[in-house]
Amino acid sequence: MNENKPVILITNDDGITAPGIHALVDAVKDLGHIVVVAPDSPQSGMGHAITIGTPLRLDKVDEFDGVESWQCSGTPVDCVKLARDKILHRKPDICLSGINHGANHSINLIYSGTMSAAMEAAIEGIPSAGLSSLDYNFDADFTIAKKVARSIALRMLEGEMPEHLLLNVNIPKVKESDYKGMKLCRQAYAKWEENFDHRIDPRGKDYYWMVGRFVNMDTGTDTDVQALHEGYTSVVPVKFDLTDHSIKGWMQDTWKELT
Amino acid sequence: MNENKPVILITNDDGITAPGIHALVDAVKDLGHIVVVAPDSPQSGMGHAITIGTPLRLDKVDEFDGVESWQCSGTPVDCVKLARDKILHRKPDICLSGINHGANHSINLIYSGTMSAAMEAAIEGIPSAGLSSLDYNFDADFTIAKKVARSIALRMLEGEMPEHLLLNVNIPKVKESDYKGMKLCRQAYAKWEENFDHRIDPRGKDYYWMVGRFVNMDTGTDTDVQALHEGYTSVVPVKFDLTDHSIKGWMQDTWKELT
Numbered sequence: 001m002n003e004n005k006p007v008i009l010i011t012n013d014d015g016i017t018a019p020g021i022h023a024l025v026d027a028v029k030d031l032g033h034i035v036v037v038a039p040d041s042p043q044s045g046m047g048h049a050i051t052i053g054t055p056l057r058l059d060k061v062d063e064f065d066g067v068e069s070w071q072c073s074g075t076p077v078d079c080v081k082l083a084r085d086k087i088l089h090r091k092p093d094i095c096l097s098g099i100n101h102g103a104n105h106s107i108n109l110i111y112s113g114t115m116s117a118a119m120e121a122a123i124e125g126i127p128s129a130g131l132s133s134l135d136y137n138f139d140a141d142f143t144i145a146k147k148v149a150r151s152i153a154l155r156m157l158e159g160e161m162p163e164h165l166l167l168n169v170n171i172p173k174v175k176e177s178d179y180k181g182m183k184l185c186r187q188a189y190a191k192w193e194e195n196f197d198h199r200i201d202p203r204g205k206d207y208y209w210m211v212g213r214f215v216n217m218d219t220g221t222d223t224d225v226q227a228l229h230e231g232y233t234s235v236v237p238v239k240f241d242l243t244d245h246s247i248k249g250w251m252q253d254t255w256k257e258l259t
Numbered sequence: 260m261n262e263n264k265p266v267i268l269i270t271n272d273d274g275i276t277a278p279g280i281h282a283l284v285d286a287v288k289d290l291g292h293i294v295v296v297a298p299d300s301p302q303s304g305m306g307h308a309i310t311i312g313t314p315l316r317l318d319k320v321d322e323f324d325g326v327e328s329w330q331c332s333g334t335p336v337d338c339v340k341l342a343r344d345k346i347l348h349r350k351p352d353i354c355l356s357g358i359n360h361g362a363n364h365s366i367n368l369i370y371s372g373t374m375s376a377a378m379e380a381a382i383e384g385i386p387s388a389g390l391s392s393l394d395y396n397f398d399a400d401f402t403i404a405k406k407v408a409r410s411i412a413l414r415m416l417e418g419e420m421p422e423h424l425l426l427n428v429n430i431p432k433v434k435e436s437d438y439k440g441m442k443l444c445r446q447a448y449a450k451w452e453e454n455f456d457h458r459i460d461p462r463g464k465d466y467y468w469m470v471g472r473f474v475n476m477d478t479g480t481d482t483d484v485q486a487l488h489e490g491y492t493s494v495v496p497v498k499f500d501l502t503d504h505s506i507k508g509w510m511q512d513t514w515k516e517l518t
Contacts, residue, residue: 047307047336048369055458055466077306077370081453082467107382110307110375110499111336123366123450155514162506184510186502191382194340199314207314208341237506240369243445247421247496251443255414 006032006093006157009083009121012100013043013076013113016063020099023142024131025064027149031157032093036069037083039076039113044102046113048120049075058082076117084124094156095121098131098169099145101138105170105224105234106190106216115168119240122166127156129167134228144179145171148233151182168236172228183232188223190216265291265352265416268342268380271359272302272335272372275322279358282401283390284323286408290416291352295328296342298335298372303361305372307379308334317341335376343383353415354380357390357428358404360397364429364483364493365449365475374427378499381425386415388426393487403438404430407492410441427495431487442491447482449475 008028012021016038025034040057057073070087072079080095100114109115118130129152133145148171156165168187172179192212201207216225224234267287271280275297284293299316316332329346331338339354359373368374377389388411392404407430415424427446431438451471460466475484483493 042312045309045311047305047309047375049306049308050304050370050469052304052469053301055468056455057464057466078469081469082455085453085455086457086467107499109501110378110382111309116306119369123369159513162509165506166503184507184514186504186507187500189500194344196315196341196344198345205316207316208345209314210309210311210337210340235510237503237510238501239503239506240366240501241446241448242368242497242499242501244425244496244498245445247424247498248443248445250421251494251496254418255443 007088008032008034009092009095010034010036011038011076011079011097011117013039013046013117014101015039015042016061016069016071018101019138019140020101020133020142022064023146024096024099024149025067027146028096028153029067031153034067035083035088036064036067037072037079037087039079040071040073043075043113045111046075047111048077048116051075051078056082058086076113077120080117080120091124091126094153095126095128096131096149096153099142099149100132101140102132102136103134103170104130104132104168105228106188109168109187109238119166122164123240125163127161127165129156129169131169133171135173144176148182166238168238170224170228170234172231172233174231178231180231182235183227185224185227185234185236186222187236188216188218188225190214190218190225266347267291267293268347268351268354269293269295270297270335270338270356270376272298272305272376273360274298274301275320275328275330277360278397278399279360279392279401281323282405283355283358283408284326286405287355287412288326290412293326294342294347295323295326296331296338296346298338299330299332302334302372304370305334306370307336307375310334310337315341317345335372336379339376339379350383350385353412354385354387355390355408355412358401358408359391360399361391361395362393362429363389363391363427364487365447368427368446368497378425381423382499384422386420386424388415388428390428392430394432403435407441425497427497429483429487429493431490431492433490437490439490441494442486444483444486444493444495445481446495447475447477447484449473449477449484
């Protein structure tokens, strides 16, 4: 490891063979010493899951030309924890997660393995960003996303960052001529309305597929959903202190004598 | 379903046979029409994971004397989504998750299936609480925890609640004579320092068990960790809008020309 170069940890949730993580490595590989530690299979929707009941496998692979890379049998969060403890033996300078195939704006952040990996790094005090493209196709065009990833990484490697910097970056699916640049936003209030698809298996037993419809309940003009709609990349700073201080105040006034 | 009684959805992450969920049902069963929808196996550490690549099973069981109950093959979040769409066909009045065998204070909230189930309900606009006992033993004494659960449920069923009320409630492991009551707190900044246990399997291949040491970095007197240490039940109101507005301000000043 070249001590003069910053160490950049790269992970994702689509798995180590996904085109998105290859695009990310390609976008930043000259900016530091890159170490990739990614799941050996797709882990979308894993949220902040960790593997505690079964052991983990970790194998060195040659998936990226000349770049140190490892695949792990666990979740994206497991990858970050293993990278820190068993591979790097130190904090990386920054952590980048993605480029995810599919949106992680608004409430999707909560379900996203891509963002949870970045959050795990931020908890450790490593400036981190999760990057996601709204184009979920396996043959997505990552031209704009790569430029965004590089620009974000350069910013994060410059100067002092807040101790727990964590960015949720989503890139719109637009032609380059229609692309507007990056915009700082807040998380939109949106949710999924599920409508499980009920089927009967060949043995006569019921089973269900989760299908959902994304509903944006937020009419604000400063949200990530709105920025993406207008052709911007949305950048939302995210925190892992989930205390709701406004409700805390309401409870202090309303729920007196909490016994 | 008796239309006059409030509907209380109960779930957990330790699985439908865990003593903690039985204690919870027992504590609140006279307060409304109870419907239990819980995982058919332990799902600790699943965070906000959802099942998207495989279908889900959902079976009616008779696990609680006279109480409608269902087991699901998915995660705690899946249970809430399935309960809403396929069992209740409406919003329950409140959702209670737990009683978890083990702490979910501070950063543990992020990894917790118990809290993620409650958060999923809160996203839907259902006032929710996740309850966890610091006694992780299977034969834990839930006497205090049951009183807390009942008190919280009664509060939540009274009057108007904030639209997305979500409480992270942790109960200390103390004798009743040393118990201090409930305290409103904020989430402590704490983390896990992992130290993976490296072993070699009978075929000569490496594998790793995740083991960790909990480290509280927060010296504040208003945190959940501190309240529990003093013998209080900690009550932290939690939100799912993770926008970090303080870093947003810093970025507006520092990261000019975001392109």
